[in-house]
Amino acid sequence: MISLKSVVHSYKDTKPISFKDWQINNGEQWLLLGESGSGKTTLLHILTGILKPKQGEVNINQTSIYSLSSKNLDQFRGRNIGIIFQRPHLIKSLTIAENLLLVQSFAKLPEDHKRIDEVLNSLDIIHKKDAYPSTLSQGQLQRVSIARAVINKPALLIADEPTSSLDDKNATAVLELLMEQSGLNQATLIVATHDKRVKDAFTHTYSLA
Numbered sequence: 001m002i003s004l005k006s007v008v009h010s011y012k013d014t015k016p017i018s019f020k021d022w023q024i025n026n027g028e029q030w031l032l033l034g035e036s037g038s039g040k041t042t043l044l045h046i047l048t049g050i051l052k053p054k055q056g057e058v059n060i061n062q063t064s065i066y067s068l069s070s071k072n073l074d075q076f077r078g079r080n081i082g083i084i085f086q087r088p089h090l091i092k093s094l095t096i097a098e099n100l101l102l103v104q105s106f107a108k109l110p111e112d113h114k115r116i117d118e119v120l121n122s123l124d125i126i127h128k129k130d131a132y133p134s135t136l137s138q139g140q141l142q143r144v145s146i147a148r149a150v151i152n153k154p155a156l157l158i159a160d161e162p163t164s165s166l167d168d169k170n171a172t173a174v175l176e177l178l179m180e181q182s183g184l185n186q187a188t189l190i191v192a193t194h195d196k197r198v199k200d201a202f203t204h205t206y207s208l209a
């Protein structure tokens with residue numbers, strides 16, 4: 001279970017943003033909606049342990065994440081949280097498989113080539129395993145981003161505007177893959193977007209004012 005309690009954040013010289021309390025049960029799929037500037041990215045950073053809020057508490061499966069030391073928080077994030085950004089941030093000098101091996105090693109998990117093949121197969125991108133990111137299409141790169149996010153079977157999968165740079169066909173495919181991949185591991189899925197094409201796929205919505 002993930003919970004957000006009495007969370008408020010303010011950046012230097014800006015007015016504080018209050019986030020209403022939020023409770024998410026394991027395996028639920030949520031849409032995070034909000035106008036530009038309403039605080040979606042801020043909230044995702046708070047939920048993923050990147051940004052400590054000025055006030056309030058964030059719990060992920062009974063762990064109050066901001067009570068962890070920074071070393072333990074890094075490891076917790078690597079093992080429990082997968083993040084998909086609007087654009088894939090892959091390391092250009094490494095192959096797709098090597099990029100995925102790096103994610104296992106950051107989380108201090110053993111190299112697991114079988115798991116890499118399994119994930120790349122399920123995302124229909126195994127043929128690009130030994131290719132470099134610059135040789136992949138935008139849609140293929142987004143599938144690799146999903147592979148990277150799910151490789152360690154995280155309990156929480158978070159996507160920040162995952163479809164906004166894709167055409168209709170790829171946007172639908174990426175959304176279906178996100179739902180399918182989170183379902184495979186019973187992971188909780190949170191997708192932040194203002195892409196109207198994806199709204200209907202979700203039953204739960206958290207809206208920022």
Ligand SMILES: Nc1ncnc2c1ncn2[C@@H]1O[C@H](COP(=O)(O)OP(=O)(O)OP(=O)(O)O)[C@@H](O)[C@H]1O
Binds near residue numbers: 034036037038039042
């Ligand atoms: N590092 C920062 N320093 C100061 N103010 C910031 C910083 N990051 C965000 N803000 C401000 O906080 C508010 C929320 O920003 P945030 O990026 O979370 O919004 P958003 O909903 O993700 O917007 P968008 O949909 O346009 O990406 C905005 O007013 C923004 O200007």
